Amino acid sequence: MLASPESCPALVLNADFRPLSYFPLSLWPWQEAVKAVFLERVNIISEYEQEVHSPSFTMRLPSVISLKEFIPQSRRPAFTRFNVFLRDRFRCQYCREHFPTHELTFDHVIPRSKGGRTSWENVVTACQSCNLIKGDRLPHQSGMLPRRRPVQPTTFELQENGRAFPPNYLHHSWRDFLYWDIELETETL
Numbered sequence: 001m002l003a004s005p006e007s008c009p010a011l012v013l014n015a016d017f018r019p020l021s022y023f024p025l026s027l028w029p030w031q032e033a034v035k036a037v038f039l040e041r042v043n044i045i046s047e048y049e050q051e052v053h054s055p056s057f058t059m060r061l062p063s064v065i066s067l068k069e070f071i072p073q074s075r076r077p078a079f080t081r082f083n084v085f086l087r088d089r090f091r092c093q094y095c096r097e098h099f100p101t102h103e104l105t106f107d108h109v110i111p112r113s114k115g116g117r118t119s120w121e122n123v124v125t126a127c128q129s130c131n132l133i134k135g136d137r138l139p140h141q142s143g144m145l146p147r148r149r150p151v152q153p154t155t156f157e158l159q160e161n162g163r164a165f166p167p168n169y170l171h172h173s174w175r176d177f178l179y180w181d182i183e184l185e186t187e188t189l
Contacts (some may be wrong), residue, residue: 024164088125120152
């Protein structure tokens with residue numbers, strides 16, 4: 001039985017055949033993918049078995065598309081809470097444990113009340129417990145040093161970190177374009 005069109009997103013690749021984003025994975029709903037095909041903005045690389053119909057036209061839904069024009073990636077990623085978590089790989093920089101996003105917060109290594117800024121170089125991922133324990137103290141006062149010195153990541157570093165967190169669903173046609181660390185099958189003679 002075929003899936004509904006709503007369950008058939010298209011993986012969007014840049015013109016160099018790399019995903020626009022790994023985390024979150026660059027996906028377009030089927031309607032956007034079909035529109036981009038008709039506007040000749042993308043090439044279809046792979047298709048689902050699922051078809052959509054109009055009164056005069058039938059089309060298999062694209063599962064992988066590539067942009068016809070290259071979109072350069074920003075060299076400086078936006079400073080967002082999510083990107084801080086991604087830089088730190090969703091790991092508290094104090095207790096070193098992994099947590100789901102909703103259990104994380106960010107901590108100012110040098111508290112704002114002591115002149116610390118909200119910047120890549122002063123904010124780290126922290127679990128709620130560690131953040132509460134550290135409180136409004138400097139690292140040497142609390143005895144809590146971050147695992148790694150906070151720095152501004154490159155877009156490439158964030159993309160690489162995103163690759164380590166594959167999405168819950170991967171269509172088989174996407175695997176060749178996502179570079180997940182999977183063992184390839186070898187042929188024996």
